[in-house]
Amino acid sequence: MPSSLANGPGIRCCLWLQGCSLGCPGCFNPETHDFAGGASYNIDDVFGWIREAPGVEGLTVSGGEPLQQVESLMELLELVRSKTDLSVLVFTGFPFEAAEQIPSFWKLKPLIDVLIAGPYVEGLAVRSSLISSTNKTLHFFSNRYSQADLATVPVSEVIISASGDVSVTGIDPVSLR
Numbered sequence: 001m002p003s004s005l006a007n008g009p010g011i012r013c014c015l016w017l018q019g020c021s022l023g024c025p026g027c028f029n030p031e032t033h034d035f036a037g038g039a040s041y042n043i044d045d046v047f048g049w050i051r052e053a054p055g056v057e058g059l060t061v062s063g064g065e066p067l068q069q070v071e072s073l074m075e076l077l078e079l080v081r082s083k084t085d086l087s088v089l090v091f092t093g094f095p096f097e098a099a100e101q102i103p104s105f106w107k108l109k110p111l112i113d114v115l116i117a118g119p120y121v122e123g124l125a126v127r128s129s130l131i132s133s134t135n136k137t138l139h140f141f142s143n144r145y146s147q148a149d150l151a152t153v154p155v156s157e158v159i160i161s162a163s164g165d166v167s168v169t170g171i172d173p174v175s176l177r
């Protein structure tokens with residue numbers, strides 16, 4: 001998605017990576033779980049789309065589970081870091097302690113400004129500030145953003161394109177009939 005207001009601070013380009021084996025009950029992106037689903041894209045092409053996104057201040061990566069494609073994610077974010085001024089926000093369903101056990105994680109951290117970590121837990125559901133359940137934790141790896149910057153992010157967003165396509169995103173996407 002080239003432009004979104006509901007996936008992090010400011011206007012952001014958003015990328016959803018396909019495939020997740022974590023299986024959180026109540027996940028609202030079940031269509032992203034199948035590792036054979038989605039479509040394959042060349043990393044340079046994806047970076048090209050991100051760079052061409054108009055008027056954005058950052059990139060948000062969600063899923064699916066981004067850390068289950070960690071090597072490709074790192075390759076992409078190295079391009080973003082070295083060739084743009086875009087900020088980077090990443091969602092992961094792994095608790096932070098588990099994410100830290102991923103061998104490449106230490107190389108990934110400097111490429112990320114904000115990490116939102118932890119599985120979605122239905123019994124702890126809350127709808128605010130990019131946090132979908134209260135067990136999730138926020139990690140700021142740079143001083144680009146603070147918790148206050150995340151507090152004003154809308155919980156839902158509906159985008160209707162000129163051709164009539166409707167996209168619904170956010171931490172609490174509205175249901176359409």
Ligand code: SF4
Nearest residue numbers: 020023024027064093
């Ligand atoms: S980690 Fe995210 S995509 Fe995977 S099941 Fe949990 S909420 Fe859904």
